[in-house]
Structure formats: C-alpha cells, structure tokens
Amino acid sequence: MKSICKQRLMALSGDEAVAHAVKQSDVDVVAAYPITPQTIIVEKFGEYVANGEVQTEFVCTESEHSALAACLAASVMGARTFTASASAGLALMHEMLFVTSGSRAPVVMAIANRALSAPLNIHGDQSDSMAERDSGWIQVYVENSQEAYDSIIQAFRIAEDVGVLLPIIVGLDGFTLSHSLENVKVLEDDAVKKFVGIRQLPNVLTHEGKSVPFRLDPDNPMTMGPIAFPNYYFEFKRQQDEAMKNALGLIQEVNSEFAELCGRGYGNGLVEAYHLVDAEVAVVCVGSTAGTLKTVVDSLRNEGVKAGLLRLRTFRPLPVEEIRSALASVKAVAVMDKSLSFGGNGGAVFHEVRHALYDVDDRPYVVNYVYGLGGRDVNPRELRGVFEDLQGILRTRRVANLVRYLGLRE
Amino acid sequence: MTNQEWKFTTKDIAEKPDLFTSGHRACAGCGPATVLRLIMKATRGPTIVTEATGCMEVVSSIYPYTSWAVPWLHTAFETAAANASGIEAALKVMKRKGRLKQEHVDVLAFAGDGGTYDIGLQALSGAVERGHDFLFVLYDNEAYMNTGIQRSGGTPLGAATSTTPAGSVLPGKLEHKKPIAEIMLAHEMPYVATASPYYWKDMLTKVRKGLEVDGPAFLHVFAPCPRGWRSDPAKSIEYSKLAVESCVFPLWESVNGICQLSVPSKLVALAPQKKKSVSEYMQGQGRFRHLFTPQNKNLLEEIQRMTDEKWQRLLKKCQTEKT
Numbered sequence: 001m002k003s004i005c006k007q008r009l010m011a012l013s014g015d016e017a018v019a020h021a022v023k024q025s026d027v028d029v030v031a032a033y034p035i036t037p038q039t040i041i042v043e044k045f046g047e048y049v050a051n052g053e054v055q056t057e058f059v060c061t062e063s064e065h066s067a068l069a070a071c072l073a074a075s076v077m078g079a080r081t082f083t084a085s086a087s088a089g090l091a092l093m094h095e096m097l098f099v100t101s102g103s104r105a106p107v108v109m110a111i112a113n114r115a116l117s118a119p120l121n122i123h124g125d126q127s128d129s130m131a132e133r134d135s136g137w138i139q140v141y142v143e144n145s146q147e148a149y150d151s152i153i154q155a156f157r158i159a160e161d162v163g164v165l166l167p168i169i170v171g172l173d174g175f176t177l178s179h180s181l182e183n184v185k186v187l188e189d190d191a192v193k194k195f196v197g198i199r200q201l202p203n204v205l206t207h208e209g210k211s212v213p214f215r216l217d218p219d220n221p222m223t224m225g226p227i228a229f230p231n232y233y234f235e236f237k238r239q240q241d242e243a244m245k246n247a248l249g250l251i252q253e254v255n256s257e258f259a260e261l262c263g264r265g266y267g268n269g270l271v272e273a274y275h276l277v278d279a280e281v282a283v284v285c286v287g288s289t290a291g292t293l294k295t296v297v298d299s300l301r302n303e304g305v306k307a308g309l310l311r312l313r314t315f316r317p318l319p320v321e322e323i324r325s326a327l328a329s330v331k332a333v334a335v336m337d338k339s340l341s342f343g344g345n346g347g348a349v350f351h352e353v354r355h356a357l358y359d360v361d362d363r364p365y366v367v368n369y370v371y372g373l374g375g376r377d378v379n380p381r382e383l384r385g386v387f388e389d390l391q392g393i394l395r396t397r398r399v400a401n402l403v404r405y406l407g408l409r410e
Numbered sequence: 411m412t413n414q415e416w417k418f419t420t421k422d423i424a425e426k427p428d429l430f431t432s433g434h435r436a437c438a439g440c441g442p443a444t445v446l447r448l449i450m451k452a453t454r455g456p457t458i459v460t461e462a463t464g465c466m467e468v469v470s471s472i473y474p475y476t477s478w479a480v481p482w483l484h485t486a487f488e489t490a491a492a493n494a495s496g497i498e499a500a501l502k503v504m505k506r507k508g509r510l511k512q513e514h515v516d517v518l519a520f521a522g523d524g525g526t527y528d529i530g531l532q533a534l535s536g537a538v539e540r541g542h543d544f545l546f547v548l549y550d551n552e553a554y555m556n557t558g559i560q561r562s563g564g565t566p567l568g569a570a571t572s573t574t575p576a577g578s579v580l581p582g583k584l585e586h587k588k589p590i591a592e593i594m595l596a597h598e599m600p601y602v603a604t605a606s607p608y609y610w611k612d613m614l615t616k617v618r619k620g621l622e623v624d625g626p627a628f629l630h631v632f633a634p635c636p637r638g639w640r641s642d643p644a645k646s647i648e649y650s651k652l653a654v655e656s657c658v659f660p661l662w663e664s665v666n667g668i669c670q671l672s673v674p675s676k677l678v679a680l681a682p683q684k685k686k687s688v689s690e691y692m693q694g695q696g697r698f699r700h701l702f703t704p705q706n707k708n709l710l711e712e713i714q715r716m717t718d719e720k721w722q723r724l725l726k727k728c729q730t731e732k733t
Contacts, residue, residue: 096485
C-alpha cells in the first residue's frame with residue numbers, strides 16, 4: 001500500500017476545520033460578513049491575519065452582498081478567493097450567486113447550513129443552500145468536521161480547474177458540525193499548498209486572435225460582465241451547464257487523488273454508498289445525518305434487515321448515473337430532506353432523487369421524509385422508524401403518504 | 411504613488427487615445443458618455459474600471475462588442491464600490507506576493523445616481539470606511555434613465571419623472587435631492603469633489619487628484635440626459651454650465667476635509683450679481699415645464715430660495731475652513 005502523508009490530530013469544530021483548511025490553501029482574498037453559525041470561520045481567519053500567519057487580504061465587508069461582489073471581482077483578477085456565509089446571509093447574496101457563476105469566477109464558499117426566517121431561527125437545516133440550487137454553484141455537503149476540512153481543500157482544485165471554472169459551496173450542518181468539536185486529522189502546510197497548487201487561468205482569444213489569460217489585466221484589456229441580448233445569452237448559460245457536467249468527473253478525480261495523499265476518500269466523491277450492494281430498503285440523505293443513519297443501518301444489518309444508506313455528497317451537479325447504480329438493488333427508498341419546497345410536494349432532494357430513478361427499468365418505491373427544520377433533532381429511533389416504514393411499503397405494496405414529516409407535532 | 415505635475419491642454423486631451431471609445435450606443439447629446447470619455451483621458455497609467463449597472467454600462471458593453479480599451483468589470487447595480495474593493499484587495503495581495511506585473515494600477519468605479527444615492531450607497535459607504543484606494547465617479551443624470559426615467563434619490567425637487575409625473579394634484583417629485591457629496595464628506599475621506607463637463611479642465615484635474623490621493627476619493631459629476639430631462643440634445647453642455655452659474659450645482663473640492671470653491675463657482679461668489687436664477691437653468695428642460703405655470707409659482711420660488719440657502723451654506727463652509 002502506498003504510504004500516506006504525515007498528519008496530526010487537532011481538536012477542531014467544523015468551522016475551525018474550515019478556517020484551518022483556508023489558511024493552508026494559499027488564499028489571496030477572503031471577503032466576508034459575520035453570521036451565525038458561520039462566524040467562527042471568519043473570527044478564526046481574523047486571528048490568522050492578526051498574527052501574521054497568512055498573506056491573505058482580508059476584507060470585512062459591510063454585507064454579504066458586498067462580500068461576494070468583492071470575492072467575484074478579486075477572482076476575475078486571477079486571485080484565489082474564499083467567503084463563508086449562512087441562512088439570511090446566503091439569501092442576501094442570492095443575486096450575486098448567479099452573477100458569480102455566470103462570470104465563471106471560481107469562488108469557494110463555506111455554508112454553515114441554517115434555517116431561514118421567519119420565524120427567526122439560528123439553528124441548522126439546509127433551506128438556505130437548497131434554495132440556491134439553480135444558482136450555478138457546485139454544491140458539496142459534508143458529514144463531519146474532518147470532511148469539512150478535506151472538502152475545502154478539494155474545493156479550490158475543483159472550482160479553479162480550467163475545464164470547470166465554477167464557484168462552489170461546501171455545506172456543513174449548522175451547529176451539528178459548525179460548533180461541535182471533533183478530532184480532525186490535518187495535513188502539513190506544504191502538503192496542502194502542493195495539493196491546491198497555484199491557480200491556473202484558462203486562455204481565451206481576443207478579437208484580434210491573441211491568446212490571453214482570462215482575467216482583468218491592464219496589459220490585455222478585457223470586458224467582463226457585459227450585457228448579452230437574446231442572440232448570445234442562451235449560449236453563455238449552456239456553457240455553464242457543460243462546465244457542471246465536467247465537474248462530475250473532476251470531483252471524482254480530486255476525491256481519489258486526495259485519498260491517495262492522506263488515506264481519506266468519500267465514496268466516489270459524488271455519492272457514498274453504505275451497505276447498498278444487496279440492500280432492499282435504503283435511505284438517501286445529505287449531510288451530517290448520515291453519521292446517525294450509519295449506526296441505524298449497522299444495527300438493522302445485525303438483525304438481518306437488508307438496509308442501506310446513500311449519502312449524496314455532491315448535490316450540484318446531480319450525479320444521476322451514480323444515484324441509479326448505487327440504488328440498483330433497492331426496492332424501497334426514503335429520501336430525507338432538511339428543507340421544504342412549500343407546495344412542491346416534498347423537498348428538493350426528494351424531487352431530484354425520484355427524477356433520477358424514473359428511467360430505471362425496475363423502479364423502486366420512493367418516498368420523502370422532511371425532518372430537522374430549524375435545528376430539530378433527529379434520533380436513531382425515528383430513523384429506524386423510517387426503515388420500518390419502508391419495510392411496511394414492501395409488505396403492503398402500498399404508499400399511504402408520499403411525503404411525511406419526521407419528529408413533527410401534528 | 412508620488413504626486414506629479416500635470417497639465418491638461420486641449421491639444422494633449424485631443425491627442426491622447428480614447429480609452430472609452432466610439433461605437434457605443436449612447437443617445438445623441440448624452441452627458442454621461444461625454445463625461446466618461448473625458449474622464450478616461452485623465453487616467454495616469456494602468457487602470458481597471460468597474461461599473462454599476464446603468465446607462466453607461468449597457469451602451470458600452472453589448473456582447474460581443476465593447477467601448478472599453480481598459481480592463482472593465484460589471485457585476486450588478488449596487489456593487490461598483492464592492493467590486494472596486496475586491497479589485498484593490500487583489501492588487502494589494504498580488505503585489506505582496508510578487509505576482510503583479512505593474513508597479514501600480516489605479517481602480518476607477520463608475521455609477522449613476524441610482525447606483526450611488528440609492529441601491530449602491532451601502533456598498534460605497536462600506537468601501538470608503540474600509541479605506542480602499544479607488545476613485546468613485548458618480549455620473550449624475552438625476553433619475554433612473556436606463557429603466558425609463560424613474561425618480562431617484564438624486565432627482566431634484568419638482569422634476570417630473572415617470573414615477574413622479576407632474577399631474578393635476580402633484581407637481582413632480584416632492585422631495586429634495588440628497589446631498590450625496592456632503593454625505594461622502596462626512597465619511598472623512600481624503601478627497602471629495604464636484605465637477606461639471608462644461609468646465610472640463612477642472613473636471614479632469616479633479617479626476618487626476620482623486621486617482622493620486624492614497625485611499626478613497628469621490629467625484630460627483632453633473633451629467634445632463636436629454637431623453638430624461640426632455641431637453642435639446644444640443645444643449646447638454648450648456649445646461650452643465652447653467653447649473654454651475656445658477657448655483658444649482660456648485661463646484662467645490664475637499665482635500666483632507668478642507669473645503670474650497672473651485673474656480674467657476676468662485677467667480678460666481680465674487681460677482682453675485684452675475685449669478686443666474688434657477689429659472690434660467692430650468693427653462694427648456696421639459697421635466698420642469700410644469701413649474702412655469704401659475705399653479706406652481708410658489709414651488710418655483712421655494713426651489714430658488716432653497717438653492718440660495720444651500721449656496722450660502724456652502725460659501726460659509728468654504729470660507730470658515732479656509733481661515
């Protein structure tokens with residue numbers, strides 16, 4: 001077996017793990033605005049700046065909208081950029097999310113996933129980033145602080161790749177991960193610096209046919225963020241979708257390269273299958289709930305139940321093929337949503353997983369569980385109940401409720 | 411950057427290649443287009459421009475064409491100052507890490523009155539408070555012209571716009587124009603000035619000063635819009651003269667908080683008898699036509715009185731700060 005690089009153990013919360021990864025990734029510009037539960041990231045980064053541990057230009061903007069606008073501008077200058085946000089902050093960025101992806105600015109953003117107002121709630125759910133699923137950002141959701149650390153490092157490689165050049169969100173569940181201390185294995189500074197490398201820029205042709213790097217440069221003036229009428233706009237958008245498709249392959253490559261470096265991989269980078277090979281009933285989830293679900297699957301397996309778990313690590317681009325093949329043997333699937341599409345007959349993850357399974361020959365039953373909104377805890381007993389419901393569906397060959405709510409007073 | 415002596419002569423200006431080039435789709439007699447073309451003549455070296463959504467952004471960047479011979483970035487309506495912050499931050503860190511080819515690059519942000527007085531004010535205030543080194547130029551045509559002449563915080567009292575039309579009950583906009591340059595002055599920023607394209611040499615000098623100063627600079631430029639003002643396209647530059655002569659738009663500058671009248675307004679101060687009335691400035695502008703009816707006589711008088719009061723306040727301020 002190939003030897004893995006030297007690492008050391010640190011007690012870090014999810015937010016601290018993110019900050020540590022950013023510190024090691026040779027980031028040029030960080031522009032951000034504080035919001036719970038992301039604040040620790042920028043506070044920690046402020047500490048690095050104050051102690052001269054980073055060369056980064058740290059811009060404490062007056063709003064999230066300006067934070068992303070500043071990151072975008074720095075990014076098209078050729079700089080490596082990072083920001084972090086959550087909930088209302090991400091919602092305030094909404095306009096700029098589309099501008100950033102449309103400008104092909106590979107900004108990396110950590111989102112400590114949190115509920116949206118009203119009523120005001122600072123606790124964890126995924127309503128914030130799920131609402132931005134069509135904003136053209138790659139979205140990766142992590143299971144624990146270790147993965148938060150690893151994924152931020154990987155994110156720079158994915159976003160900045162010249163075949164992708166798209167911004168990326170790394171989502172970690174607010175409080176559950178952002179504020180919980182965990183043992184995190186961190187790489188040495190040089191190893192991270194080498195892994196992320198120096199940002200490469202794609203070359204583009206000027207109107208004179210000269211090949212120049214795609215950035216704002218007084219030596220090669222370029223007009224960025226133009227107005228495009230109906231005769232050109234559509235092609236810009238199609239190119240963004242192609243870049244998303246390229247990301248599907250790249251996320252897998254970066255995941256295996258990282259695994260070779262330090263011994264940690266997350267499924268194939270897109271999805272992580274747990275006991276799915278012969279599973280008959282399975283749950284699909286996004287984020288930290290996968291940790292609890294794994295223990296539930298373990299105990300069900302001990303009892304002889306053919307239970308499995310599919311963690312959707314990458315939500316954008318949606319790994320349609322991987323979802324299909326991972327769930328090939330499953331006869332009943334429960335999709336967990338930590339957000340709600342009001343009036344949409346279930347949550348976003350449900351819609352998309354169900355869509356992915358529509359074209360398979362032997363379609364399984366696919367039901368939806370909305371849970372954990374506003375930080376409501378979900379326990380192993382409730383999750384075990386989900387598997388029991390699936391078994392019931394297989395027994396009766398009947399779905400009583402397509403969309404159900406877990407842990408809700410009704 | 412060290413300060414340098416400069417002279418903007420007609421010949422120099424004519425000979426210097428345009429950085430905001432012809433071929434854009436601005437209307438005939440467009441004040442802002444003239445302002446931008448002239449201002450780009452006052453740049454002193456490598457310059458990056460960022461611009462808010464608005465008339466000048468739209469007319470100059472229709473894909474796959476561009477009027478910009480400098481690197482140029484547009485992202486959104488309210489983001490000119492935030493973009494400038496990001497560009498300046500990137501320049502700083504690139505220089506620190508030895509990745510900047512140029513010794514120095516100037517950052518110039520353009521926005522209209524909407525992108526400055528209203529939707530862009532927060533980002534502008536934040537960027538100035540953080541002290542980024544950039545020049546923010548407001549080209550003020552006194553309404554949302556790009557979207558069809560809606561009122562803004564920069565629209566003057568009594569002006570008819572498409573959202574404040576002059577009706578049988580209401581005489582156009584009921585509120586005063588926000589004192590934007592004074593608001594920026596209150597940020598205690600190193601350089602704030604007003605300019606008008608008729609006095610182009612004064613304007614270009616102020617642009618150069620704004621670029622040379624370390625830290626944020628703000629330039630408020632008067633920019634007539636014949637479409638929005640319902641005025642003769644041939645008279646845009648004339649209105650930018652009358653606005654100064656009537657003290658509707660006095661010219662001044664503040665260096666490190668010390669306010670001074672600029673020469674064109676100083677001449678008005680020295681010869682008050684030559685000061686034009688607001689009516690002389692407003693006549694011929696369709697947006698003020700209704701003010702000349704007997705029904706709105708009081709309002710016109712009120713505008714004259716307010717203009718005089720503001721002028722007196724400015725005179726006092728410039729005198730006090732000189733002594």
